[in-house]
Amino acid sequence: MILKLFSSNIQLGDFEVDSTAGVYTLSQTGEEYLSARFSRVLLEKSTTNCELKNEKKPTLCLEWEDLVRLEVTESTHDDNINCFNIVWKPISNHFIPLDCLKLSDYHWYGMGSLKSQQWPLEENSFDFQAYISSDLTQNEQFGPMIERYWINSNGVGIFVDNSVPLFVSFNNKQDNSLCFKSDYDKGVYTRKNQFPVLKYSICKAKNVRKVHDYLSKKCFDLPTASPDEDIMKFPKWSTYSRFQTNVTQFHVLNLVNSINKNGFSSSQIDIGVGYEREIGDFNFNDKKFPNAHQMIGELKENKFRVTTSVNPIISVKTKNYQIASKEGYLVHNNGAPYNFIFQSKNVSIIDLTNSEAAKWFKTKLKSILTDHLIDSFKFNLGQASFLSTLDKTRTFSEIHNPCEYTTKYVELAQTFDSRVIVQSGYQTQKFPIYIEIPEHIASWSKDNGLPSIIPTVITYGLLGYHFVIPGPIGGISLVNDNNKLKLPNRNLYIRWIQLAAYLPVMEFSVAPWQYDDEVVKIAKEFVLIHETKVLPHLILASKESQVNGSPLIRPVWWIAPQDKTALRIDCEFLVGDNLLVAPILEDVAVRDVYLPEGSLWEDQSSSKRHEGGQWLIEYSANISHIPTFIRLKTPL
Structure with a gap:
């Protein structure tokens, strides 16, 4: 153990703590590569050395006057990669661990899907929020896929342990800091320890690629296989962007006829939100779909595979709610179902920590496959924010981090087949299914328009989610003054087609023939380019992803x-x-x-x-x- 003590400074290899200044720094060959400030509360407290028993690796241990203990462990790995495991262990309920790491002039990557997806990350700025996934409908910063993973252009990588009740701020008020706080008091996380522990690892390599290759293998599972190749090869068609919740049987049949008439291929057609009578009904609305069986039969005759959108939320107006409530299959609050408002509907959410509830949900979905000859599902929602008040809600099996619900949801989804599409993810990289990024608007804006597609897709890939669906070409249509959907700008739509042709999946909702013959011609050309020129690169990259974790779409x-x-x-x-x-x-x-x-x-x-x-x-x-x-x- 190489441990040096200089007055208020104590050093372990690259890692040096200055308890008087309230900072720690990491340096190699005299050059600082990372620094952090810790809680100001500790500045007025004296420190004493402590010991870690049964620890064979080089360690550092400091204690601040019955408030907190800092434990640092050093490890060295192949390719000259050096790592430090940092643990703040409060020994009093009067201390909340808080570390703010300086961003410096380096470029940062990782985190997950964000309200404002920037690449690199440093253009973002937000105050502390619970580090859980959301559907971005409120004031959340974090989208439906997040991981506790950051890397920078100087070869530094950071991973926060999944057990930490984590809150994150990033460059808040341009403070040039990435801050981690461990806190149970906000009601988002349930207690796993008596006091909130902050535990994370910092690794240093020669460059950003080296640190990512090492750290990603430690943090993420490799995909076990590739998902259905036809979805990658042929265009996917969906109803939501074009018809939104107004979709009907007429719309679906007319879309299929138009696809055939205009000579386009298809991997499948996704009948999106709006086909049910109520959320969680798990069946077709017979007023909008008077003969769903006949409709699907026609689609099958035309060689179309059919998927429908489902989610774990159930309206209180459905029979399924009555059954699930009686059987205890819903997340509850003081013994009663935990109801909340979603899209102006009073709903509850299926408790997937209950194996019987998960089995019931799965049985319901399988009955749709059998009764209507549906081929697969797109699993919407599943974000942790629906369980973001664990002090008020209860699940059958206790979960400490709401993101664990997302993991269980995706675990259930992937049991159906390799055509499954999900919207959310947390530690679910190993499953051979597709994940769709959040909706983008029909705009040239870098703020959630066409230009933000690339930062989103490469961020997903960097975090181990390789089989990405970039959403419908043209984005989500805007509403005009007459409350009708208007077509995306013609040039925007064409440029979106071209971008999508070089990404893993091409998805149409707004159709090329809604414009003119030239747009149809361009769309066909780029579908052919995707099928013949891009697909071989994607298949090769897919095989690599299963061996070494390399993304299909790379920065x-x-x-x-x-x-x-x-x-x-x-x-x-x-x-x-x-x-x-x-x-x-x-x-x-x-x-x-x-x-x-x-x-x-x-x-x-x-x-x-x-x-x-x-x-x-x-x-x-x-x-x-x-x-x-x-x-x-x-x-x-």
């Missing part, structure tokens, strides 16, 4: 982790290691394209070759063209 820095320009590119991406895509994300016909260093690149439209590490200024891309480049050679 530009993936092959150039020390290229300072590549580290901040948010408008390009790689499919696998060798296909670079630079979509047009504004209503223009030119853009600057960056080619990452260390490789020779061939322009797929002109066959011109360019050395990496340079910008192609004002690259021309008319409305039917998207800039793409193939990587020809790499450094030895």
